Amino acid sequence: MKQKFWxxxxxxxxxxxVGVVLTLLAQHLVLQSEAKAIQQRLSDDxxxxxxxxxxxxxxxxxxTEWTARNLADDESTRQQQLDEESTALFLYYPSLQRLLLLDSNFVPVYNRSNSQQMPLLDSAFADTLxxxxxxxxxxxAHALSAPAQQFSAAGEDIVIAAHLASAEGANASRYLVLVVDISRLFDALVRTEIIEGYQVEITAEQQSIYRFAGSDAMRDxxxxxxxxxxxxxEWQLSLWPTAERLKDMHSASGQLVLFGGLALTLGALFLGWRAANLRHRLLQQQQQLKQSRKQLKQHNASEAKLMFLADHDPQTELPNRNGLVAHLSEQLxxxxxxxxxxxxxVIAVDSFRELNHALGHAVADEMMKRLALRIKKILPQRTQLARTGIDTFVLAYEVTSSQHNEQAIIQQLTESIRPQLFIDQQEIYCSASFGIAYASDADYDAETLLHYADTALFHAKQQGYFGVASYRPEQALELSTRRETLALLRIALEQxxxxxxxxxxxxxxxxxxxxxxALLRWRHGEQLVEPLQFLDLMEQTGLVFSMTEFVIKHACKQAAEWRNLGNDKLLTTVNLSLRQLTMPxxxxxxxxxxxxSSLPADALQVELSEDVYLQLCNNHRSSVEQFKKLGLRVAVQLTGMTSALITAIKVCSPYTIKIAPSLMRDVPVQTIATELVEGIxxxxxxxxxxxxxxxxxxxxxxDFLLQRDCYMAQGNxxxxxxxxxxxxxxxxxxxxGHIERPAAL
Known part of the structure; x- marks a missing residue:
């Protein structure tokens, strides 16, 4: 008996x-893991x-480079241009302290600061770095940087400078210099990006130049x-948390492990005592019970996961459409x-599918997770946020005041979505469109309300990036009319x-x-409909390809017939939109x-609008080069001459310039239009x-055109x-010239 007791x-x-040792070891590992996680989080920040x-x-x-590159060579206009550019730079770059223009001897010829109380320390800077x-x-051609030295009273400030392109030779060199208040820049950066509870110090050559800290207790x-x-x-950044922040970053896992381990130890002692008395009789039953508990736990976990996924999005853990409908059915x-x-x-991320294909599903999914976090941070209380599609979020909240301002919420959402995301070394910029509907318009029916919001979203997407539209009853009629028009256009192409x-x-x-x-017309009943009334609709659907093939096919065929009749010098022009031009x-x-059609390529001319021409020259220059390789001629319809157009014409020279109807309408009566035409x-x-x-x-x-040696004209x-x-x-x-319309028209 005594031996059994011992x-x-x-x-x-x-x-x-064993229980105490394992508990202490587990607690140590948990605390060590938390410390690593905190260090990693601080490192990420x-x-x-x-x-x-x-x-x-x-x-x-x-x-700096952009301003230097675009400053005029003409001294008479450069002063005004510098005033305009400096005003814009001080507005968009708050940390910019001063803007100077130095001559070849580094003597200021232009000086402007963001404060009248900041005198320049010196008048010549030839001995600066x-x-x-x-x-x-x-x-x-790139901007250079160095410490400010004589440019600023603060020794830690820096300057950024660039050469100005000059037509007068090296002796007439000019230098654009921007003095950056580095302390103010760091202050703006830290206050914008640092989470509350962090402390920061920035040093240069072991000297503190900026500090956002109240205590160094946690620094070491x-x-x-x-x-x-x-x-x-080069500067050195130090970031550390306050004691309160560090406490918040620690979880209760260590204490839970300790008390849980001690509780388990006591339970093990109890079970051990019981096992010593009932070992032979209960061993098999304990094994069966353990297996049953494991299976029950797995079953419950699977059931809970299935129930969660039925109403939630697995990536963002937000309610999905089912969860949203359930919420609306309860609250409406x-x-x-x-x-x-x-x-x-309804918040739809613009061009999400293109991003998904370009960057991959993993990056796109991570982008949606981060956007969900950004949106949740700025939403009002008691707002339900759901993810109802691959690129769509929906937020719903009760409007309790007649002074509700939906524009303020949209502005906050826009500001939260607009900043770039850094994912897997990819810098991604996002935009979204917003469709808005109110329950009172939908008779407080959940499905009708969501349908109205989707309708409004469709109209918002037509506005471009960050489009906003609220549901109006006539929008449903517009969609119905759009579907009917599309059906009629399909029939028109077939017939x-x-x-x-x-x-x-x-x-x-x-x-x-x-x-x-060649001008496209739609013979709709007794009417001839011009392209402005249906071309956009066709470009948004697959009909644009069939329509483009129709225009090119019949224009080439007709041009060949006219040439066979003796008009062998006749040039045929077809108008193409950006959507058509970017078709592979x-x-x-x-x-x-x-x-x-046995037609030479130079018998066909492609006409572009001014906006399309600029986009092609800037972003799709290969399309213009392909036309030229084919031997096609390119015509551009202009409404005036700008520096961007002149640059584009030099890079992608067209064969013909067409003066737009909006200019010719007022010539020669209206002075401004006349001057613009003469400039072209x-x-x-x-x-x-x-x-x-x-x-x-x-x-x-x-008569006006003849006097200015312009002999080509077109008009009724x-x-x-x-x-x-x-x-x-x-x-x-x-x-x-006469006004004589055929009876057939």
């Missing part, structure tokens, strides 16, 4: 020792600060140091009973109710047609129909580009757009 005592003591700082400094460098860099790298143990570098400038009757309204806002009219381009000196412009199949399609004519003459005036409606306009005054059959007999006759 055996039981030994076993229980062993259980107690410092890395984020480093990335944001680098981005800020790159923005300042880009602003930035002057030495600018002299040694005189051919560099928890501080994360990271260098901040920009060009040859209460809102109606209290005579309150409920707002539903050949889309036809081409042709308006001649006339040499007003010889009164002969030198070309024609377009060059092959044009080449096919040119070959099929002068520029085209200097560049040896042919000019065609469009929408000529009066004889004074023709000369001859309106006609079907090919009616125009054929006109092409062999002189075309003079």
């Amino acid at each position: 055996l039981h005592f030994r076993n229980l003591s062993l259980i107690a020792c 410092t890395r984020l600060l480093e990335n944001q700082f680098r981005q800020l400094m790159l923005n300042y460098s880009f602003a 930035i002057a030495s860099k600018l002299q040694h790298q005189s051919n560099s 143990e928890w501080a994360i140091d990271r260098p901040l570098r920009f060009a040859a400038n 009757p209460n809102c109606q009973a209290r005579h309150h309204d409920m707002l539903i806002m 050949r109710d889309l036809i081409l009219y042709y308006q001649p381009i006339v040499n007003v000196r010889t009164h002969r047609a030198v070309g024609v412009e 199949e377009l060059p092959e399609l044009i080449a096919h129909h040119l070959k099929r 004519l002068r520029t085209a003459k200097n560049l040896r580009i042919e000019v065609v005036a469009v929408a000529v409606e009066q004889q004074p306009q023709i 005054y000369l001859l309106p757009a006609l079907p090919a059959a009616l125009l054929s007999e006109k092409l062999s006759q002189p075309i003079k």
Whole structure:
């Protein structure tokens, strides 16, 4: 009996020792793991600060280079341009302290600061470090950086400088210098990015230049140091938490492990004592019970997970459409009973599918998770946020006041979505469209309310990035009309109710047609509908390809017929939109129909609007090059001459410039329009580009063009757009200015 007692005592003591040791070890591991997680979080936050700082400094460098590159050579206009540019720079870059323009001897010829109480310390800066860099790298097109020295009273400030392109040679060099208040820049960066409870100090050469800290108590143990570098400038960033913040970052896991371990130890002692008395009889039953508990736990976990996934999105853990509908079904009757309204806002990420294909599903999913966190941070209390689609969030909240301002919420959402995301070394910018509907408009029915919000979202997406639209009853009618119009357009393509009219381009000196412009028309019943009323709708659907093929096919065929009748110099022009021009199949399609019609490529001209031309030259220059390789001619319709257009014309020179109807309408009566047209004519003459005036409606306009050696015109005054059959007999006759419309029209 005594031996049995000591055996039981030994076993229980062993259980107690093992339990206590395991509890202390588990607690130590948990605390160690938490400390690593905290260190990693602090490191991530410092890395984020480093990335944001680098981005800020790159923005300042880009602003310096951009401003230097765009400053005029003319001294008379440079002063005004510097005033305008400096005003904009001080507005958008609050840390910018001063802007200077230095001559070749580094003497200021222009000086402006963001405060009248900041005098310049010196008048010549030839012995500064930035002057030495600018002299040694005189051919560099990039901005250079160095410590401010004499440019600022604060020794830690820096300057960013760039050469100005000069037409007067190296002796007339000018340098644009921006003085950046580095303390103010760090202050703005830290206050924007640092979470409450963090403390920061930034030093340069072991001297503190910025401090956002009240206590150094936690610094020695928890501080994360990271260098901040920009060009040859370097600072040291230190970030550490306050005691309160550190306490919040620690979880209760350590205490739970301790008390749980002690509780388990006591339970083990009890079970050990019981096991010593009932070992042989209960061993099998304990094994069966253990297995049953394991299976029950797995079953409950699976059931809970299935129930959660039925109403929640697995990625963001937000309610899905089922969860949202359940929430609305519960809340809408209460809102109606209290005579309150409920707002539903659908937030759709723009171009999400393109991002998904370009960056991959993993990056796109992470992007949606982060956007969900951003949106949740700024939502009002008692707002339900759900994810109802791959690129769609829906928020719903009860409107209790007549002074509710939905625009303020949209502004907050826009500001939270707009900043860039850094995911897997990818810098991603997002935008969203917002569709809004109110429960009172939907008779407090959940499905109807969601349908109205989706309808509003459709109209918001048509506005472009960050589009906003609220549901109106007529929108449902618009969608219905849109569907009916699409159906009619499909039938029109099948039944050949889309036809081409042709308006001649006339040499007003010889009164002969030198070309024609193919104009699409829809024969809808007794009416002829112009493209402005249906082209956008076709471009939003797959009909745009069939319509484009129809235009090119029939224009080439008709051009070949006219050439066979003796009009071998006749140039045929077709208008193409940006959507059509960016179709990958377009060059092959044009080449096919040119070959099929036995038509030389230079007999066909592609006409672009001013906006489309700029986008092609800036972003899709390969499309213009493909047209030129095919031998096609390119025409651009202009409403004026800007620096961007002149640059584009130099890079992607068109064959023809067409003066837009909006300008010709007021010529020669309206002075501004007349000056703009004369400017286009002068520029085209200097560049040896042919000019065609469009929408000529009066004889004074023709006289104006003849006086300025512009002989190509197009308009109803000369001859309106006609079907090919009616125009054929006109092409062999002189075309003079008159208003004579055929009876067929």
